[in-house]
Amino acid sequence: MRSRWATRKRQFRTLYRIFLLRVVDLNLMSADADPAKLVTQFATMFATISLFIALPAMIGLMGGGRTTGTNGWTAEHFLIETSMTIVGLVAVLNWDAALPDRQDVLILAPLPVRNSTLLLAKIAALLAAPGLALVALNMFSGVLWPVGFRAGDGGILWLLRAWFAYWSTIVLAGSFMVFAILAVQGVIANLLPRQYFLRVSAFVQAALLCLLLSVYFLAPSLESPAALTAPENQRMLACLPSYWFFGLFQQLNGSMHPALAASAAHARIGFFVASGGATVSLLLAYFRMMPKIVEQSEIVPRRNAREWSLPLGNSLQTAMTLFTLRTLLRSRQHRMVMSFYLGIGLTIVVGYIDFLSGSGQPKSTGISAAFLLASMLLMILTLLAMRVVASIPVALRANWILRVTQVRPANHYRIALRFSFLVLGVIPVMLTIAFLLLIERYPWRPATGHLFILFTLGTLIVEICLYSFSKIPFTCSYLPGKARIHFVFWAVLMVFIRLLYEGALLEQTILQHLLSCGLGLVLLVCSILGMRRLNTLLSGSELRFEEEYPADLVSLNIRLTSPTG
Amino acid sequence: MAIPDLRVPLMGHCILLLCYVVFYIKVVTAGEHMLELLNVSKRYSGIPAVDNVSFRARPGEITGYLGANGSGKSNTMKMAAGLIEPDTGEVFFHGEPIHADLMTYRRQMGYVPEEPHLYAHLSGLEYLAMASQLRDLDRKSANQTIHGLLRLLGLHDDRDLSISSYSKGMRQKILLIAALMHNPGLVLLDEPFSGLDVGSALILRSLIQTLAARGKVVLFSSHELETVERVCSHVIILHKGRVVADDSIEHLRTLMSLPTLEDIFSQLAVEQDADAISTEIADLIHA
Numbered sequence: 129m130r131s132r133w134a135t136r137k138r139q140f141r142t143l144y145r146i147f148l149l150r151v152v153d154l155n156l157m158s159a160d161a162d163p164a165k166l167v168t169q170f171a172t173m174f175a176t177i178s179l180f181i182a183l184p185a186m187i188g189l190m191g192g193g194r195t196t197g198t199n200g201w202t203a204e205h206f207l208i209e210t211s212m213t214i215v216g217l218v219a220v221l222n223w224d225a226a227l228p229d230r231q232d233v234l235i236l237a238p239l240p241v242r243n244s245t246l247l248l249a250k251i252a253a254l255l256a257a258p259g260l261a262l263v264a265l266n267m268f269s270g271v272l273w274p275v276g277f278r279a280g281d282g283g284i285l286w287l288l289r290a291w292f293a294y295w296s297t298i299v300l301a302g303s304f305m306v307f308a309i310l311a312v313q314g315v316i317a318n319l320l321p322r323q324y325f326l327r328v329s330a331f332v333q334a335a336l337l338c339l340l341l342s343v344y345f346l347a348p349s350l351e352s353p354a355a356l357t358a359p360e361n362q363r364m365l366a367c368l369p370s371y372w373f374f375g376l377f378q379q380l381n382g383s384m385h386p387a388l389a390a391s392a393a394h395a396r397i398g399f400f401v402a403s404g405g406a407t408v409s410l411l412l413a414y415f416r417m418m419p420k421i422v423e424q425s426e427i428v429p430r431r432n433a434r435e436w437s438l439p440l441g442n443s444l445q446t447a448m449t450l451f452t453l454r455t456l457l458r459s460r461q462h463r464m465v466m467s468f469y470l471g472i473g474l475t476i477v478v479g480y481i482d483f484l485s486g487s488g489q490p491k492s493t494g495i496s497a498a499f500l501l502a503s504m505l506l507m508i509l510t511l512l513a514m515r516v517v518a519s520i521p522v523a524l525r526a527n528w529i530l531r532v533t534q535v536r537p538a539n540h541y542r543i544a545l546r547f548s549f550l551v552l553g554v555i556p557v558m559l560t561i562a563f564l565l566l567i568e569r570y571p572w573r574p575a576t577g578h579l580f581i582l583f584t585l586g587t588l589i590v591e592i593c594l595y596s597f598s599k600i601p602f603t604c605s606y607l608p609g610k611a612r613i614h615f616v617f618w619a620v621l622m623v624f625i626r627l628l629y630e631g632a633l634l635e636q637t638i639l640q641h642l643l644s645c646g647l648g649l650v651l652l653v654c655s656i657l658g659m660r661r662l663n664t665l666l667s668g669s670e671l672r673f674e675e676e677y678p679a680d681l682v683s684l685n686i687r688l689t690s691p692t693g
Numbered sequence: 694m695a696i697p698d699l700r701v702p703l704m705g706h707c708i709l710l711l712c713y714v715v716f717y718i719k720v721v722t723a724g725e726h727m728l729e730l731l732n733v734s735k736r737y738s739g740i741p742a743v744d745n746v747s748f749r750a751r752p753g754e755i756t757g758y759l760g761a762n763g764s765g766k767s768n769t770m771k772m773a774a775g776l777i778e779p780d781t782g783e784v785f786f787h788g789e790p791i792h793a794d795l796m797t798y799r800r801q802m803g804y805v806p807e808e809p810h811l812y813a814h815l816s817g818l819e820y821l822a823m824a825s826q827l828r829d830l831d832r833k834s835a836n837q838t839i840h841g842l843l844r845l846l847g848l849h850d851d852r853d854l855s856i857s858s859y860s861k862g863m864r865q866k867i868l869l870i871a872a873l874m875h876n877p878g879l880v881l882l883d884e885p886f887s888g889l890d891v892g893s894a895l896i897l898r899s900l901i902q903t904l905a906a907r908g909k910v911v912l913f914s915s916h917e918l919e920t921v922e923r924v925c926s927h928v929i930i931l932h933k934g935r936v937v938a939d940d941s942i943e944h945l946r947t948l949m950s951l952p953t954l955e956d957i958f959s960q961l962a963v964e965q966d967a968d969a970i971s972t973e974i975a976d977l978i979h980a
Binding site for chain 2: 439443444446447450451454455458459522523525526528529530531532533534535536537
């Protein structure tokens with residue numbers, strides 16, 4: 129007979145593995161998909177970021193010097209703040225994994241598993257994803273940067289101390305973020321009935337995402353002795369946790385400026401409050417919710433009082449547009465991903481425009497370059513976010529209805545898809561920009577010209593988004609490692625933002641001349657027609673519902689048989 | 694010489710000719726409208742799921758498709774619905790291979806799948822409206838049909854609720870409406886009684902008979918042998934992917950000298966001795 133401890137250990141390991149895989153929704157994946165590959169893909173992405181962050185440190189070390197003064201402080205704070213934000217984002221995206229759901233309870237409750245084992249396995253799996261992100265993100269930067277941060281005479285002991293200080297701070301800062309988010313979740317779960325908690329969760333998640341991103345991109349830079357000691361900044365310092373852990377790092381590293389002593393104390397207090405708050409509130413929520421999960425249903429569905437059956441184009445266009453709209457509005461997962469991408473994009477737009485308005489750009493009599501850039505970015509980001517979200521399936525097993533009702537050729541579906549992107553992506557952005565142009569009271573001629581240019585740009589982006597997309601949105605299975613749209617998204621955002629600014633300046637010039645404006649429009653229309661022709665040539669005759677790896681390897685379907693048979 | 698009166702035999706010949714033409718049209722048209730599977734096979738990783746299956750389902754007839762779990766029923770239904778392509782063999786409707794013009798075939802086919810997988814974030818009405826739009830049905834008449842069917846099946850009051858809150862029986866009714874709203878000539882029903890309450894099951898049973906009486910081809914797969922015995926005129930029994938019986942129930946009874954369809958099915962498609970296995974199970978868990 130196995131001892132009780134050994135049984136619990138074995139149960140813990142089994143449950144941990146199950147919960148760890150639950151972080152990825154396996155129901156959305158293609159039959160060929162390997163969840164481990166998805167985890168590796170994310171770890172590689174973070175490790176690549178780490179490598180890029182470590183490059184300046186490597187260059188500095190080759191120069192033989194240490195990174196001191198304001199530059200050193202900026203680097204220290206940047207590393208801590210970035211780690212905290214990334215871990216926070218992972219924890220927010222992992223929100224649903226924190227508390228057991230109905231499926232967990234219905235499957236596990238009849239089994240002889242203690243609640244405490246279940247809870248421990250859940251917590252261990254919950255901490256694994258942010259932990260992996262934290263380690264991957266600091267894989268290179270966490271080795272190279274502390275070499276430059278070493279204090280004292282710079283000897284080997286100071287180097288070891290710098291590494292210890294860096295990793296301790298990073299782990300504590302990351303844990304603080306995870307615990308703080310769990311504490312928020314625990315408190316809401318305790319305050320609200322379960323069904324309301326589930327309903328409110330999506331909004332809290334979106335709010336937390338926006339908060340994390342806004343703080344990361346928009347918080348002022350205070351990494352200088354003058355800024356740290358300025359009385360007007362003390363309130364800000366006390367409110368920004370990244371500065372608390374910046375102070376803690378300096379204290380542990382032995383390089384602390386006296387102005388950071390209070391911040392270091394805040395870090396210690398903050399960590400204990402967050403971890404204590406998370407533990408108590410989650411335990412309470414856990415034991416309070418467990419019995420109710422079986423008794424109560426999940427989110428009580430709302431009656432969709434308004435019947436949206438207004439015709440939008442032909443019947444296929446109506447079906448596709450309404451299906452896309454309803455999925456975006458009602459699926460929590462899709463709404464989350466959409467707000468994640470739009471949130472990051474909009475924050476960068478706001479930050480960039482803030483930077484431009486502060487950099488003394490020449491004022492013009494027409495529409496400002498910052499406004500033109502913002503409107504173009506808004507259009508591009510909205511459409512790219514839609515494209516990213518459209519490739520995440522909503523209910524793969526329900527796809528059969530789309531197959532048995534396909535009474536029109538695949539190219540009709542592509543036309544309907546283009547229509548739905550125009551209606552749900554381009555037109556709302558156009559209306560927003562038109563409203564803003566009206567409020568800002570820009571002259572009507574350049575404003576109208578800009579709206580025309582924006583519409584053609586939007587149509588061109590839609591064509592680019594539809595490149596090799598022979599699917600109905602939200603219906604094709606997901607295959608980790610195949611779709612690189614996420615990387616394309618970031619590449620577009622980071623690489624072309626400067627290019628787009630040049631484009632905005634050019635547009636500002638051509639908007640003042642009717643002929644050049646017309647020429648610009650003709651060029652854009654030609655690009656649209658070219659892209660559309662390319663899409664028509666490359667598109668297949670079948671709609672795709674199952675994502676497959678490219679046929680680099682051909683399976684011979686040879687099955688190994690046992691010696692007996 | 695008096696000319697014989699030819700009117701009577703001529704009229705007789707004309708009536709005979711007319712009867713022959715009517716009979717010919719009926720037989721030929723019936724043949725054209727039937728669903729036929731010819732030597733259809735499907736393998737997964739080399740393992741046969743459906744093995745050389747051939748049968749015909751005729752208009753006006755209810756063809757029962759029976760088999761144990763894993764015998765290949767649902768795979769055959771999916772091939773008949775055009776959802777999966779057979780590795781070998783062909784499915785014909787109206788005498789034409791369905792894959793030659795799948796879209797025309799889909800317009801004439803209604804399909805109720807084995808599991809009620811639906812888009813749970815839509816309401817019942819939204820789901821049905823989407824299905825009608827995808828089928829390119831006339832908006833007004835489709836709307837009338839959907840509301841009428843929802844009312845008749847007792848779902849009208851819940852039409853605006855999200856499908857996630859529907860019971861299995863309610864989902865099954867939505868599937869039925871989606872399969873019938875376009876008045877299909879061929880109805881494929883894979884376990885349609887699953888989850889239905891007694892009242893709804895009685896309505897469905899009667900509906901299947903009415904559909905067949907109105908000349909539709911009905912292929913109906915089920916585990917409920919009693920219902921199949923009552924409803925179907927013709928049964929096909931599948932065992933390990935192969936057809937082991939294809940005849941009318943009456944003829945099978947006479948041929949096998951067995952009183953019920955359950956006995957026929959047990960003899961043809963059930964290999965295990967139920968009593969021996971249940972004893973073994975009890976022994977195993979007791980050990």
